[in-house]
Each structure stands twice: as structure tokens, then as C-alpha cells.
Amino acid sequence: MKLHAMPFNVTEIRKDFPNLDVEVYGKPLVYLDNAATTFKPQSVIDRVVAHYQTETANVHRGVHYLSEKATASFEAARDKVRRFINAEKASEIIFTRGTTESINLVAQSYGRHFLNRGDEIIISEMEHHSNIVPWQLLCEEKGCILKIIPINDNGEYQVADFEKTLSLKTKFISLVYISNSLGTINPVAQIIRLARSRNIPVLIDGAQAVGHQPVDVRELGCDFFAFSGHKLFGPTGVGVLYGKEERLSRMPPYQGGGDMISSVTFEKTTYNVLPYKFEAGTPNIAGVIGLGAAIDYVQSIGFAAMMEQENDLLDYGTRALQNIPDLRIIGTAKMKVAIFSFVLPWIHAHDLGTLVDEEGIAIRTGHHCTQPVMKHFGIPATSRASLSFYNTREDIDRLVAAIDKARTIFK
Numbered sequence: 001m002k003l004h005a006m007p008f009n010v011t012e013i014r015k016d017f018p019n020l021d022v023e024v025y026g027k028p029l030v031y032l033d034n035a036a037t038t039f040k041p042q043s044v045i046d047r048v049v050a051h052y053q054t055e056t057a058n059v060h061r062g063v064h065y066l067s068e069k070a071t072a073s074f075e076a077a078r079d080k081v082r083r084f085i086n087a088e089k090a091s092e093i094i095f096t097r098g099t100t101e102s103i104n105l106v107a108q109s110y111g112r113h114f115l116n117r118g119d120e121i122i123i124s125e126m127e128h129h130s131n132i133v134p135w136q137l138l139c140e141e142k143g144c145i146l147k148i149i150p151i152n153d154n155g156e157y158q159v160a161d162f163e164k165t166l167s168l169k170t171k172f173i174s175l176v177y178i179s180n181s182l183g184t185i186n187p188v189a190q191i192i193r194l195a196r197s198r199n200i201p202v203l204i205d206g207a208q209a210v211g212h213q214p215v216d217v218r219e220l221g222c223d224f225f226a227f228s229g230h231k232l233f234g235p236t237g238v239g240v241l242y243g244k245e246e247r248l249s250r251m252p253p254y255q256g257g258g259d260m261i262s263s264v265t266f267e268k269t270t271y272n273v274l275p276y277k278f279e280a281g282t283p284n285i286a287g288v289i290g291l292g293a294a295i296d297y298v299q300s301i302g303f304a305a306m307m308e309q310e311n312d313l314l315d316y317g318t319r320a321l322q323n324i325p326d327l328r329i330i331g332t333a334k335m336k337v338a339i340f341s342f343v344l345p346w347i348h349a350h351d352l353g354t355l356v357d358e359e360g361i362a363i364r365t366g367h368h369c370t371q372p373v374m375k376h377f378g379i380p381a382t383s384r385a386s387l388s389f390y391n392t393r394e395d396i397d398r399l400v401a402a403i404d405k406a407r408t409i410f411k
Helices: 010-014 042-054 065-085 099-114 133-142 159-165 188-196 285-301 303-322 349-357 371-377 393-410
Strands: 093-096 120-124 145-149 170-176 202-205 224-228 239-243 261-264 269-271 328-330 339-343 364-366 382-386
Touching: 042 285, 065 093, 065 239, 065 285, 093 099, 099 133, 099 170, 099 202, 099 224, 099 239, 120 133, 133 145, 145 159, 159 188, 170 188, 188 202, 285 303, 303 328, 303 339, 303 393, 349 364, 349 382, 349 393
Parallel strands: 120 145, 120 170, 170 202, 202 224
Antiparallel strands: 093 239, 224 239, 261 269, 328 339, 339 382, 364 382
């Protein structure tokens, strides 16, 4: 994927995001919850509104003007996704409700059809619950065995840890690219190469990856790649499942009805071609079109500039938080993005989150849908500040000041 180079001015960039102008308790908002969802640029908001104002119609089967216009916009967005992740064909791009549904689709369609009793599925200790529970459900139904790659106390695992988990019984691998609770960037490319040499399919949970770095699914070589629009500055309720055509074509439908059919009789139903075979019912048309606009926006900025800004925030934020007495950062991998999970020994994460909220600062508190991670570190929860390219050093300074104020209250 080509990285666009252009002058980066964070002050001007922030003007693109109307949510950043919000005040909280009379104070300017500092939004540090980007791992939960990202803000939307005005261009995405305008595109969704324009769809509802000028081209509201259902897609694909209408012959009238509005339906054809909406269909063209919808399918143009599919091709934008294809190019964004460098998939070979638009037919390999399936629209879903989000990463969670994308993973469930693969577990229920591929897993039910191709996995059998005694087969092993590999995930890691740092997975989001959405990449644990679907495989547990499949294991309960099919008698498969779930194998876990352990993490170390830096919140990372090595390729050697994966190789120890691998066996002749391994039939599927599903791993997170970037941890939502630790920020760790995992060595998925090396793992995919090892899996391909054994013809083991690999799914990558890319929910946190797509908003931080370029993704090239053909270079990675993964069989499936899942992500959500709202983590990429797009609308909620829309996601993507990329799948290699040779995998998808052999998989049975996940749901029935709507565009996924070719013909229906009481004797037999035949199914539509890819990708529509996996897109039952009326899709989130406005969400898909909005996702296309989000991709346009990201490409107008360029990942080179975005990553440079975020790497600066990672370095600055790490130093700033390390200087707070007694604060412990959870997740200190050598390769990570600007996600900071941390604990203070005498302040519960929820109390800290409430106190910093009173200072106009939005962070996330809890287990972040990664309870096995919390168990590994022997803690019930963390406070998490997750940054994006529109954040600033000043945002981090305000977070540190708010934490210091909370410390004085609890000491």
C-alpha cells in the first residue's frame, strides 16, 4: 500500500473532527478512548447525511434511479476497502456488522464445516473476548480443542511460543494483530508464514490495526482478516471480513435470506455468488458508504504522517506516565502502538476514570473485554488511555495532571 506524504499539522487536523470541540463539565474534552471507538471527521458525517438526503434506497435489486445510485455508492465503497487492504478481488470483501460478527461468521461457517473432533484451534492469551468465545462455542459443539499461546510479563509473545503450541492436530489459527488492552503489535506475519507452510488457515483480528498502520492482506498472506468501521474513523455498525476466494467459495452461508440467494423453491435453495452469499438481508448501506468516506479521509492524510504523530505520542506518553510515582504500565512490549493501560495500587480503575472524567478527560476503565489478560497480570482492571493521530502532547499533559490530582485525593 502506498503511503501518502503531506505536511502534517495536528491543529488543522483537529478541525476536521467536530467532536473534539465538545466541552465536558465546562472544560475542553480530551478524548483518549480511541481503542473503543474513534471520532468521525466531518467528511464522513457529511457523506452519510448526503446518502440519506439524496440517494436513500435499497441496493442491488432496484432498477429505479435512486436504487442504482445507492448501489453504485455501496459497491464503490467495497472496492475502496479492497484497495485499502490490497485484496485481489472485490468479491473477497464481505460487509458485516463489525469485527465480532466477522469472526463469528468464520467460526460458524468454516469451523462447523471443516473442523472436527480433536482438531486444535490456536489463539493467544491476549485475545479480545470476541476472538475467544466464538471458538469456545465451536469447540463445545464440535469437540475441537482450544490451544493458547502464552504471553510474558511485557504483554507479548514470541514466534517460538507459537511454535511450541503448534502440532500436527492444529487446523485453524485466529490471532489479534494489535492488542486492544496492551497495545502490543504481534508478529503475525511470521506466524502466517509458518502456518502456510503447513496449509493451516489463519484469521487475523485487525480491529485495532487498521486505524494505526497500513494493512496488506496479500503481503501478510492471511486467509481471513476482520475489522470494524468505527475503529477506522467510520460509522458504527459496519465491519469487514476479507477472505481468500478459495476459502470463501467452499464455505456454506452464515445466514439466510435477502441477497444471499440465487433462487428459492420449497425443494431447494441455491446461493448467490461471492460476496453476496454471506450478506443476508438489507445491509448497513449508509454505514458502508460512510466507511468508504473514512478510507478516503485516512488516505488523504497518509499513514506515514499518522504513524509519525502516534509514535511521538507513544514515546512522550510512556515517559510521562513512568514519572508518576507508583503508577504501573501494563503492557510494555518492544513493538506497540499508543495504548497505555495502567494501574495505581490504591485507586481502583473505575474511581480513577470517574475522577479524570471530571477534568474533561475520557479514558476507558475495566477489563477491556480481555479478562485472561487481567488474570495474567493479577489485576481486576486497568485504566486505559488510547491515542490516535489527532491527539497531542498537551492531551497527555492534562491526563498526567488529572492523575496527579486523583492521587492527592486518595493519599
